[in-house]
Amino acid sequence: MKKSTEMGERRFGRVNWLGLYTLGEREFRRFFAIWVQTVAAPLVTAGLFLLIFTIAVGPSRGDVMGVPFLTFLAPGLLMMTVIQNAFANTSSSIMAAKVQGNIIDTLMPPLSPLEIVLGYLIGGIGRGLLVALAMVVAMWLVLDIPVKHPLWALAFMILGSVFMGALGIFASIFARKFDQMAAITNFLITPLAFLSGTFYSVEALPPVLRDFSHANPIFYLIDGGRYGILGVSDTDPVFGLVFVSLAAAAIIAICWWFFRTGYRLKP
Numbered sequence: 001m002k003k004s005t006e007m008g009e010r011r012f013g014r015v016n017w018l019g020l021y022t023l024g025e026r027e028f029r030r031f032f033a034i035w036v037q038t039v040a041a042p043l044v045t046a047g048l049f050l051l052i053f054t055i056a057v058g059p060s061r062g063d064v065m066g067v068p069f070l071t072f073l074a075p076g077l078l079m080m081t082v083i084q085n086a087f088a089n090t091s092s093s094i095m096a097a098k099v100q101g102n103i104i105d106t107l108m109p110p111l112s113p114l115e116i117v118l119g120y121l122i123g124g125i126g127r128g129l130l131v132a133l134a135m136v137v138a139m140w141l142v143l144d145i146p147v148k149h150p151l152w153a154l155a156f157m158i159l160g161s162v163f164m165g166a167l168g169i170f171a172s173i174f175a176r177k178f179d180q181m182a183a184i185t186n187f188l189i190t191p192l193a194f195l196s197g198t199f200y201s202v203e204a205l206p207p208v209l210r211d212f213s214h215a216n217p218i219f220y221l222i223d224g225g226r227y228g229i230l231g232v233s234d235t236d237p238v239f240g241l242v243f244v245s246l247a248a249a250a251i252i253a254i255c256w257w258f259f260r261t262g263y264r265l266k267p
Contacts, residue, residue: 019111020119027123031089042085042131046077065201065232074145076198078135079160079225085131086124086161087189090168095181103265113259117252124165132157152237153228160221163248169255173264196222202234217247
């Protein structure tokens with residue numbers, strides 16, 4: 001008689017590819033079903049930002065880092081929109097499941113903690129890249145801004161979606177209700193996003209705020225995305241890539257522990 005499967009070994013192998021694909025597809029379908037809200041609305045918001053700055057500042061604003069101000073601003077808005085959507089996708093999915101009580105439907109299937117984290121991240125990355133593609137096309141058609149380093153731009157878009165998607169998982173598990181989730185978004189995520197060099201070069205900041213910006217992972221995402229599109233940046237993009245990768249790995253490890261222990265997920 002053959003020996004029975006060892007305890008802990010799953011009959012479908014070390015990785016449940018079908019389960020991972022299914023969870024990722026569910027997350028993708030979830031946001032794509034309301035694409036007007038999840039994809040079109042961010043494009044309108046970014047366009048309004050550009051319109052307001054065009055009216056308020058216009059040609060009176062000098063060049064920033066050797067490029068016109070609106071050209072400098074566009075990649076920052078693109079990256080900020082991408083990472084905000086990645087965060088919103090994972091955080092809203094888990095938060096709604098917790099409040100409605102159906103998070104157990106995700107915890108019960110034979111998925112490892114890491115597979116669950118990756119499944120949610122697939123949805124965040126998909127939404128972030130879809131928004132990014134639409135904005136890159138709009139920037140090229142409307143503002144005549146080509147992408148100078150496509151691979152760098154893609155790397156920072158994916159990394160930004162991973163980092164902020166993982167942060168969305170972390171925040172939604174830590175928060176017990178929508179009010180707490182809103183507080184995390186308003187008092188942590190939004191300030192970090194707006195103080196990341198989206199609308200200015202950090203070299204123009206006082207030393208204290210400049211040092212704070214250099215400790216902010218979102219700054220490196222904005223700066224790296226700007227390098228990928230315009231070819232100019234405040235810091236070395238390689239350093240930014242490594243810095244954010246380490247930060248993303250740390251957040252993913254915490255999320256893995258949350259799902260492994262059931263922290264604030266199981267009654």
